Amino acid sequence: MYYVAHRLFAAHDRALAAHLAHELALRVGEGHVFLPFCDTDEEDLVAEVKGRRLFELDRDRLRTLRALIAIVHGPSLDDGVCMEIGYAAALRIPILLMTTDFQDYSTTPAGPRTCFPEPLLDTLATRTVRVPRLGVPPGDPGQTRYTAFADRNRAQVQRAITTCVDAVLQLPAPKRTVIPARTRSAVYAEPSPYTSAQGLRGLLAQHGITALYPTRFDDEDPLTAARADWATARNAGRIVVDASGPETPPGAALLIGAACATGQPVAAYLPRSTHTHAAGREPNHRNLMIQYGVDRTLRSPDEVTAWIRT
Known part of the structure; x- marks a missing residue:
């Protein structure tokens, strides 16, 4: 099972994740991709304690993964996505992070830079796919600068997704879970x-x-x-x-x-x-x-x- 982790709380985030899940499903089969919110029927689900039930459904998938793909953008990293990444990392499941963020991060102006504001993310990722620049201008003379800008962003997202899906299929198999001596x-x-x-x-x-x-x-x-x-x-x-x-x-x-x-x-x-x-x-x-x-x-x-x- 391939799990697509993403921020859930706005339509554009869910649409982006669905686009990625669709492109991945074309390669591995729809039955091998899990997309939270969509595949837990979150909007229409009825349960006695709905929040806990949603947690249980997501957690059950996290226990049986081939790989986790997480969409992580910008300085404010979604806490639910980070929890899912930590869960997968502890079980030694391969993790691919996809980002279109064009910023690097450091704790001092001249300090060493990381791809994410939380250095743990850089170290836990099996691979990071980063596409930080806009796509090529479409060159359509009939477009306004705003529609052209929107097209360049869509091209950037598509390139990131295509690169991400290709990379997912090259990830190593999960390793045997090792519980640390505490x-x-x-x-x-x-x-x-x-x-x-x-x-x-x-x-x-x-x-x-x-x-x-x-x-x-x-x-x-x-x-x-x-x-x-x-x-x-x-x-x-x-x-x-x-x-x-x-x-x-x-x-x-x-x-x-x-x-x-x-x-x-x-x-x-x-x-x-x-x-x-x-x-x-x-x-x-x-x-x-x-x-x-x-x-x-x-x-x-x-x-x-x-x-x-x-």
């Missing part, structure tokens, strides 16, 4: 870039809890540090992430996915949230893949320390 007493804490400099680190220090923290955003070599952060988190007895922000930060979402895939205890600290509402679905305080992927959502410092010490 240190039961070790706690890995992933702060949020949206909170204060102290944030989760300060909270744990205040309560006398020693934890392991990421280094990739301060290291001169963020990719090497990202690999080390991933290994450190995966070997820890449990993970706590600060999920604060407009979306769950991408690094936190990746780690939640990995922990969910392998049964590693993981909790999200979220002292404040905005609920989302959709027809037939229970109110959700985070993306479904995040809300139901964690063991606990912790609302206060006391809940954080109590969970860690359990």
Whole structure:
């Protein structure tokens, strides 16, 4: 099964993913492609707890993949997509990332650049297909500059999809899942870039809890540090992430996915949230893949320390 992960919440994102899924299905067969929202019949699905049911349907597909293809654009990375990437990475499923973003990212003006604002994504991808420039101008004298610009964007998207589908078919087979040997007493804490400099680190220090923290955003070599952060988190007895922000930060979402895939205890600290509402679905305080992927959502410092010490 090939799983196409994408942002769900706007028509143009769903249309782009459907275009990719269609082109892939022409090569591998429609029965071998899974497209969330479409193939879970999300708009019309009726279930007692619809959000949880959608999570379960997506998770069940993630457990049986040949490869995961994720569409990731721009500096704001969808937390549900990142969770799915982390899930696949923990199960050693090949991951192909497709992007048309024309920006590189770094933590300092002259620092080393990465393709994505979260260096973990660069390191977890088996392959990244990047088509950052517009297509060739159509040269039609009857077009306005706006319709010509739209055509150049469509050409860019088509080139990205064609390149992506060709690349997917060359990905290696999934490897055997290896569950890391974990240190039961070790706690890995992933702060949020949206909170204060102290944030989760300060909270744990205040309560006398020693934890392991990421280094990739301060290291001169963020990719090497990202690999080390991933290994450190995966070997820890449990993970706590600060999920604060407009979306769950991408690094936190990746780690939640990995922990969910392998049964590693993981909790999200979220002292404040905005609920989302959709027809037939229970109110959700985070993306479904995040809300139901964690063991606990912790609302206060006391809940954080109590969970860690359990």
